[in-house]
Amino acid sequence: MRCDAKTFAQMYETVYMDLYRFALCMMRSRQDAEDAVSEAVMAAYENIGKLRDEKAFRNWIFTILSNICKRKLQDAARERSRSNEAYSLIRQDTPEEPDMGLAVDVRKAFFLLEEEEQTIVGLSVFGGYNSQEIGEALKLNPNTVRSKRSRALQKMECVLR
Numbered sequence: 407m408r409c410d411a412k413t414f415a416q417m418y419e420t421v422y423m424d425l426y427r428f429a430l431c432m433m434r435s436r437q438d439a440e441d442a443v444s445e446a447v448m449a450a451y452e453n454i455g456k457l458r459d460e461k462a463f464r465n466w467i468f469t470i471l472s473n474i475c476k477r478k479l480q481d482a483a484r485e486r487s488r489s490n491e492a493y494s495l496i497r498q499d500t501p502e503e504p505d506m507g508l509a510v511d512v513r514k515a516f517f518l519l520e521e522e523e524q525t526i527v528g529l530s531v532f533g534g535y536n537s538q539e540i541g542e543a544l545k546l547n548p549n550t551v552r553s554k555r556s557r558a559l560q561k562m563e564c565v566l567r
Contacts, residue, residue, distance in 0.1 A: 408455070409454045409455070409457075409460075411451075414450075414451055414454060417460065417463045418447060418450075418467075420464070421463075421464050421467060421468075422443070424468075424532060424533050424534065425443050425446065425447075425467065425468070425471055426439060426440070426443050427532040428468065428471060428472075428475075428528050428529065428532045428533055429442040429443050429446075429471060429475060431516065431524075431528050431531075431532055432472075432475040432479070432524060432525070432528055433475055433478065433479070434517065438478065441478075442471060442474050442475050442478060443471065445474050446467060446470045446471035446474050447467075449470050449474070450466070450467045450470055465535075465539055465542060465543050468529060468533055468535070468543060469543045469544075472525055472528075472529070472543070472544075476521060476525070479521065512562070512566065514565070515561075515562040515565040515566050516562060518561065518562075518565055519558050519561060519562065520558075522544075522554065523554060523555075523557070523558035523561070524558075525544065526540055526544070526551055526554050526555050526558060527555060527558050527559065527562075529543065530555055537549075537551040537552045537555070540555075
């Protein structure tokens, strides 16, 4: 697809709030969400020529953002793992205490979901996508998306009780 900066800006303007909400939900911090959205917008702008249909822009840029969020979360998890290993070598004699003060709310329930479940619920709730659209973006059968979303919401409901 041929696209100038003005056309790209017009298409981006229609989705930027949804992109930010999705990234905020996935990344858990404003700064990380802003970074992820910025990175997604840059990647989308650089690769806009690969988009064949302007109508697919929303799904396409959400897929880019989802992949960036996943990568950033995996990188952060690896870094935490390395830090935890170093800390446990230093403090081997101190038993780990469970966090009994964990507040139960929707946000924390969301973060207890598996990464794929978070993506599906996030795209559904924050992106407004239906099962068919999510399935296309994640390369899953729409029925699979519906069942995974249903199970994820049930998990969240159990935590919120």
